[in-house]
Structure formats: structure tokens, C-alpha cells
Amino acid sequence: MTVSAELRTLSDEHAAHTYHPLPVVIATAEGVWVHDADGRRFLDMLSAYSAVNFGHRNPRLVARAKEQLDRVTLVSRAFDHDQFGPFAAELTALCRKDMMLPMNSGAEGVETAIKTARKWGYEVKGVPAGQANVIVFAGNFHGRTTTIISFSDDPEAHEHYGPYTPGFRTVPYGDIDALRAAVDGSTVAVLIEPIQGEAGVNVPPPGFLRAVRELCTEANVLMIDDEIQAGLGRAGTTFAADHEGVVPDVYILGKALGGGIMPVSAVVADQDVLGVFKPGQHGSTFGGNPLACAIGREVVTILKEGTYQKNSAELGAYMHERLAGFPGVSYVSGRGLWAGLHLDRKARPVSERLMELGVLAKETHETTIRLAPPLSITREELDWALERVERALAEH
Known part of the structure; x- marks a missing residue:
């Protein structure tokens, strides 16, 4: 049994089942990337429902927190x-x-x-x-x-x-x-x-x-x-x-x-x-x-x-344009680096396949996947994620 599997077992046995998480256990994170307890790397396309807008462990915010902790x-x-x-x-x-x-x-x-x-x-x-x-x-x-x-x-x-x-x-x-x-x-x-x-x-x-x-x-x-x-x-x-x-x-x-x-x-x-x-x-x-x-x-x-707002506006427009042409997408909603990918099928299998491909996103209301990467994401990192979104949709 992997370390992640052992940790998931503890959660299943001892925590109330108020969520249906993807089977991944995050152990470290920085910027747009996270690693699970077994060392696998993923690009975070959820940002803790926008709580991590400025990236995981943003250096300025961490430094400010450490200073105040002292x-x-x-x-x-x-x-x-x-x-x-x-x-x-x-x-x-x-x-x-x-x-x-x-x-x-x-x-x-x-x-x-x-x-x-x-x-x-x-x-x-x-x-x-x-x-x-x-x-x-x-x-x-x-x-x-x-x-x-x-x-x-x-x-x-x-x-x-x-x-x-x-x-x-x-x-x-x-x-x-x-x-x-x-x-x-x-x-x-x-x-x-x-x-x-x-x-x-x-x-x-x-x-x-x-x-x-x-x-x-x-x-x-x-x-x-x-x-x-x-x-x-x-x-x-x-x-x-x-x-x-x-x-x-x-x-x-x-x-x-x-x-x-x-x-x-x-x-x-x-x-x-x-x-x-x-x-x-x-x-x-x-x-x-x-x-x-x-x-x-x-x-x-x-x-x-204003740097993060600008990046969200510019890369968000690019992301929405690309998503609209992906297979199985009925329509795309949202603004900036925030998109609802409304599918013509169940969304959970797509989310699970994305996880296998190294991208973490989450479904909502059966047929929609929300995409919301940290606003610090680069064009190259976004392309990396979108290529895998397109692949997951084509496979499911």
C-alpha cells in the first residue's frame, strides 16, 4: 500500500464523509504545483476554491506570516x-x-x-x-x-x-x-x-x-x-x-x-x-x-x-478561447482565470482522468468541471494543463 493510500484510509475511517475528494493526498506545494505523499506532481487547477489565488506558499505572504509568528x-x-x-x-x-x-x-x-x-x-x-x-x-x-x-x-x-x-x-x-x-x-x-x-x-x-x-x-x-x-x-x-x-x-x-x-x-x-x-x-x-x-x-x-488581476484577465481570455473548442464541451462560462466547463457527459470520470494526467480539478453539479488555477500561472504552465484537459475530454 502506498503512503497516500494509507493516509486516505485514515481519512475514510476517522473523518466524517462530508466531501467526495479525488483520491490524492497532497503533501507539499509551491506556486501552481503540488506533490502528493508519494512524490507525484500535479498542477493545481482548483486553487482551494480561490483561496490560493496568489499561488501556494507565495513567498511574500509566507515571509510576512513568519515575521508575524515571531x-x-x-x-x-x-x-x-x-x-x-x-x-x-x-x-x-x-x-x-x-x-x-x-x-x-x-x-x-x-x-x-x-x-x-x-x-x-x-x-x-x-x-x-x-x-x-x-x-x-x-x-x-x-x-x-x-x-x-x-x-x-x-x-x-x-x-x-x-x-x-x-x-x-x-x-x-x-x-x-x-x-x-x-x-x-x-x-x-x-x-x-x-x-x-x-x-x-x-x-x-x-x-x-x-x-x-x-x-x-x-x-x-x-x-x-x-x-x-x-x-x-x-x-x-x-x-x-x-x-x-x-x-x-x-x-x-x-x-x-x-x-x-x-x-x-x-x-x-x-x-x-x-x-x-x-x-x-x-x-x-x-x-x-x-x-x-x-x-x-x-x-x-x-x-x-494589479499584477495578478492583469494575468488573470489576459490568460483567462486565452483559456476561455481554447476551452470552447474542446471535445464534449457544451459551453464555457466564467471570467478571468475561472471557467465552468459544461460537458455533455458526467464530469467525475473526466476529473479522475485529469488527476491521472497530472492536473487537479473538481466537478460540480454532475456535468460541470471548474477550472481555477492560481493567478500566478504562466502561459507555459497553462498550456501544459490545457493540453491534458483536452486529452481527458477526448478520452471520456
Whole structure:
């Protein structure tokens, strides 16, 4: 039995089966490449669902983390620390906002945004107590907490977890007329993914995000933009909503904000929104910790330089053009170095064959494969991966 096989056995026997991973056990990683426990090399075309946008063990981020590890890692928000204020200032400037609330996971960020919207609705907009509603979209994926899965229409995420949290209305993604019809005087927010990742890297119709922005402004409703997976360079711009020149009322950030090193998330908005919170009303022991803030500061610095966004936009256009001509591909969706490869067949065998050929990618919703390499990938490395994608599709 190989080392990888032994390790997989331990996982199968002692870890809850909440995932259906490919049969590979990663032991080391650098840049776009990973090695398994038996020394086999693979090109990572998933990037931990965009958490590793800047490459595995990015030298700048690792150096910043090591430096902070030698100083202080956690004090809780009971005390301030020397990384918190600068991180808050730098992140809010990147988002063109003036206030942030740090958390850890993306789901915590979504929960925080929902709490923010409801509190804002009651205290600022004047919605009657207990009547606030948030509008979401079909095909959404915002996390796996009890509240979040209450408005999921994915049976695997939703079923058998009731009773469910009320206060949400679902409309078709991309349908502005349905959204307009759903908004009423008790609506406090529209929660949207600018590109739906889990649903298959779905991009909304042109102009839809602008129309959502305009409707939210007219109706005095918060536009909450979940950029956890779509943002921070993945779609070829700093934020995916930038493609339509849209600035939401609230950003939810996560995944790549921690540089693939730490779970780091944040809700970013202006003071008239996040200012509804007072001491003791929300928080997190680990949210905004010194190590997270130090890494987050370097992530913001990297994003301000624009190199990764540019690479994603340029190589993403090339990748999409090539993928569209591959055998068995019904259509390709996505933006930048992020593609949903929608097949005319089951996707799992293709993912497994790709693994055998040295490329790691993952299927979603039976017939779609998501491709999302680290944004540090070169043209040569991308060609290497795409040649194997084409071969796997031709064989299956």
C-alpha cells in the first residue's frame, strides 16, 4: 500500500464523509504545483476554491506570516494590536469604503452581513420588528451554516436540516423583473454573488449587476456583494463587480484574503451601515487577529499592484478561447482565470482522468468541471494543463 493510500484510509475511517475528494493526498506545494505523499506532481487547477489565488506558499505572504509568528499571533479583540488599525485602513481603502468588520471564514462573513442588514433595516430604515427580508438568488452558494442553507436550493446542502431560518426570498439569477417584484418596504438587502461559483461559474446577463445596484438605491435596500470566491483578482479585476463598474453597499470578502495561509474574512461597508454595531453586539475571538491582519495587509498590497488581476484577465481570455473548442464541451462560462466547463457527459470520470494526467480539478453539479488555477500561472504552465484537459475530454 502506498503512503497516500494509507493516509486516505485514515481519512475514510476517522473523518466524517462530508466531501467526495479525488483520491490524492497532497503533501507539499509551491506556486501552481503540488506533490502528493508519494512524490507525484500535479498542477493545481482548483486553487482551494480561490483561496490560493496568489499561488501556494507565495513567498511574500509566507515571509510576512513568519515575521508575524515571531511577534504575536492572538490577543482577541479585548485588546488592540499594531496590525489591526493599518489592516482596517488599507482594506477599506481598497474597497472604497470607510469601515470593516473582520471575521474568519467566508460563512461567518455572510452571517455577519445578514446580521448587519437586519440591524440596519430596523434601526436606520425603520422596518417593523421581526419583518426584515433579504432577497437571494436561485443557485446561490454562500456557505453551510444553518441560516445560510435555509435559503439554499441545492438539495444536498438544504435537506434534513430544518426547521429553517425565515426571512429570505429567492428569485431567478439574472432576472431583474423578478427581483423588482420581490422587493417591498420590509426588504433590507439583496445578497448576490457577482459570479455564481458552486452553481457552475455562472456569469449574470450583461448589465444585471448595474440594474441591481440601481434598484437597491431606488428602494433604499443594501446591495450585498459576496466576493468571497469571485473577488480579489479571480475574475480579472480586483472585484468581480468591477466588470460593470458597480460599487455595492457591502462587500463580503474571504478565501484569498488569507493568502492560502489563514482563514480571513471581512465585511466592508461605510460607517452609516456598519456603524449600527455597538460594543458587545457582534464579534469573534479570532477575527482580526494579528497574524490574520499581517497576512491580509500583504494581500491588499499585492492587489494594489494589479499584477495578478492583469494575468488573470489576459490568460483567462486565452483559456476561455481554447476551452470552447474542446471535445464534449457544451459551453464555457466564467471570467478571468475561472471557467465552468459544461460537458455533455458526467464530469467525475473526466476529473479522475485529469488527476491521472497530472492536473487537479473538481466537478460540480454532475456535468460541470471548474477550472481555477492560481493567478500566478504562466502561459507555459497553462498550456501544459490545457493540453491534458483536452486529452481527458477526448478520452471520456
